[in-house]
Amino acid sequence: MGYSTEVRKKSIEIIKQRKLDAERKADFKREKIFSEIPEAAEYERKIASCAIKAGRAVLRGGDVKHELENLKSESLKLQTEYETLLNSHGYSTKDVEPEYTCEKCSDTGYIEQDNRTVMCECLKRVLVETACADLNKNSRLSLCTFEDFKLDYYSKEKTSEFPRSPYAQMENIFNYCKAYARDFSVNSESVFMNGKTGLGKTHLSLAIANEVIKRGFGVIYVSAPIVVSKLEKEQFSRNKENNHLEDTLTECDLLIIDDLGTEFINKFSSQAVYNLFNSRLLLGKPTIVSTNLTLDKIQEIYSERFVSRIVGEAHRLDFFGSDVRLMKK
Numbered sequence: 001m002g003y004s005t006e007v008r009k010k011s012i013e014i015i016k017q018r019k020l021d022a023e024r025k026a027d028f029k030r031e032k033i034f035s036e037i038p039e040a041a042e043y044e045r046k047i048a049s050c051a052i053k054a055g056r057a058v059l060r061g062g063d064v065k066h067e068l069e070n071l072k073s074e075s076l077k078l079q080t081e082y083e084t085l086l087n088s089h090g091y092s093t094k095d096v097e098p099e100y101t102c103e104k105c106s107d108t109g110y111i112e113q114d115n116r117t118v119m120c121e122c123l124k125r126v127l128v129e130t131a132c133a134d135l136n137k138n139s140r141l142s143l144c145t146f147e148d149f150k151l152d153y154y155s156k157e158k159t160s161e162f163p164r165s166p167y168a169q170m171e172n173i174f175n176y177c178k179a180y181a182r183d184f185s186v187n188s189e190s191v192f193m194n195g196k197t198g199l200g201k202t203h204l205s206l207a208i209a210n211e212v213i214k215r216g217f218g219v220i221y222v223s224a225p226i227v228v229s230k231l232e233k234e235q236f237s238r239n240k241e242n243n244h245l246e247d248t249l250t251e252c253d254l255l256i257i258d259d260l261g262t263e264f265i266n267k268f269s270s271q272a273v274y275n276l277f278n279s280r281l282l283l284g285k286p287t288i289v290s291t292n293l294t295l296d297k298i299q300e301i302y303s304e305r306f307v308s309r310i311v312g313e314a315h316r317l318d319f320f321g322s323d324v325r326l327m328k329k
Contacts, residue, residue: 166321195319
């Protein structure tokens with residue numbers, strides 16, 4: 001997956017800061033313990049001295065096997081005595097070592113695998129989170145929560161047009177969305193929100209985004225017009241070096257596309273939307289799509305295969321009732 005230079009720089013700085021913070025905390029704890037147990041500092045100095053002597057022996061060359069074995073034996077003896085000393089005062093060696101966020105790479109961002117240096121999963125995660133945050137910085141993510149969603153605006157009167165009252169339908173949808181956010185995983189199902197304007201689709205998709213982000217997942221929330229416009233600019237840009245939007249949209253844990261069908265419709269936009277949705281489905285990644293359009297209209301604008309994908313792969317939520325935004329005014 002490609003990332004912009006800025007996203008990579010920010011992500012590496014986050015990993016570096018984690019390492020620095022862990023080592024500063026360890027230094028503080030070590031100073032406290034050493035002031036209480038002065039002998040512990042001497043043991044640490046002796047153990048370090050063994051390592052230095054071993055390094056010098058290797059550099060000198062020649063037959064150093066016997067010398068290295070003696071140094072190793074001495075170091076192990078010192079380490080055992082050191083740990084016994086700490087234990088006698090209620091501490092362990094872990095108390096004087098850094099508590100890194102990632103034990104695999106010790107917060108360096110890289111590990112050795114099959115004789116190669118490769119990117120650690122922790123850095124990959126930070127890259128996704130940073131890229132998502134960068135795309136979300138101008139969105140309305142902080143505006144809507146489940147707590148401020150009010151069912152009182154929906155009528156409890158059932159009409160012949162729908163199988164249940166708007167209130168009953170929205171109560172079901174609200175409970176589904178809360179459970180979806182609570183139980184979200186990278187293997188969650190995709191969701192298709194369908195209905196007229198002002199019925200709560202945007203509010204609930206934003207509420208899901210907020211909760212899922214709090215749980216540490218990489219979420220991108222975009223409106224269809226904005227994302228299509230950005231994808232088109234990248235597609236026809238002369239500078240291809242920093243064109244990473246499609247990768248980021250495909251790789252994030254949850255992609256939410258709001259207001260599908262309000263973008264400028266042309267051959268590029270319809271194909272771009274289908275490709276994005278289809279690519280995520282093939283990777284098993286969930287997508288939430290909301291639209292005011294009927295399925296017939298979606299099929300007319302995009303394609304029959306797109307409708308088939310949505311109906312076949314996504315959980316459908318049908319919103320109906322009166323425009324809540326008008327009632328709030």
